[in-house]
């Protein structure tokens with residue numbers, strides 16, 4: 001009997017653990033030297049001037065919105081299909097998320113639908129590089145320039161993904177990455193915020209640390225900030241994994257190629273990768289026929305030793321958003337609603353072999 005294959009599992013090597021132990025032995029457990037090292041490494045990895053490591057990916061976007069001064073009365077455009085955090089942060093600052101449907105071929109925001117949602121209240125766009133696939137960020141930046149909007153790229157799943165050869169997360173005013181264990185590298189919980197402006201970086205550094213500003217070596221509390229800091233042992237864990245991230249992404253791409261070869265395209269729709277974009281394969285997400293009961297397939301795959309799940313939420317269909325705004329998702333966001341109800345995330349991570357992938361592909365083909 002084959003061992004159960006979970007949907008996701010982080011690849012933590014003994015060498016990574018040793019780096020954490022080394023930090024623990026120093027007794028320096030909060031934010032310090034290792035966080036600074038991580039910020040420098042990420043800056044050179046993605047090509048960003050400034051990086052702030054924080055406690056999770058949601059915190060990065062929350063801080064970015066506050067630093068940009070977005071709040072009550074403002075509108076922020078977000079895709080209707082993403083992890084719910086993308087819209088929650090807009091709610092958290094008292095602004096209103098304006099949902100835009102996705103392109104069903106890529107699961108990324110449908111750029112052609114953005115402009116009709118822009119009005120004088122619109123202050124920002126949060127495009128998501130969904131599941132790790134670079135979205136059409138160039139077209140989004142053009143719209144942002146035309147309408148004088150801020151852009152916070154939600155690249156939670158997309159560390160290492162490129163658009164026209166340039167790392168995502170570096171196009172907008174801010175780029176946000178998550179280090180949750182379902183990502184290619186992880187600190188348990190963790191987030192990275194990149195930007196190109198020293199002024200923004202200063203604001204983020206102050207806000208993540210209780211609003212503290214150092215003036216002549218003395219602490220002054222200049223904002224009602226948060227404790228959104230990352231610990232040094234978490235940073236050490238990520239630093240260690242970062243050194244092999246490029247190899248990890250190459251291997252994940254090879255695994256994805258096996259899925260493309262073996263999954264039966266007459267029975268499901270596979271994701272499309274536009275020419276200018278690369279994919280980190282944080283999630284391999286297929287679309288089932290709407291007549292198939294997806295949750296039954298999830299149960300049957302589980303019985304065959306394979307963990308799967310739906311991929312992301314149609315955010316406006318979630319209870320909080322339904323109660324507050326009462327969307328008719330089937331008609332207003334048909335693609336997001338379809339992806340939410342018929343999408344299936346299947347395992348793809350570094351610890352799996354090509355044999356595992358081919359077993360999963362064959363079992364899924366058989367069930368459809």
Ligand SMILES: Cc1ncc(COP(=O)(O)O)c(C=O)c1O
Nearest residue numbers: 056057058083085156178179180
């Ligand atoms: C698209 C997207 N945005 C934001 C987040 C939030 O990141 P975190 O869990 O690190 O807070 C996630 C988490 O998986 C995500 O997938």
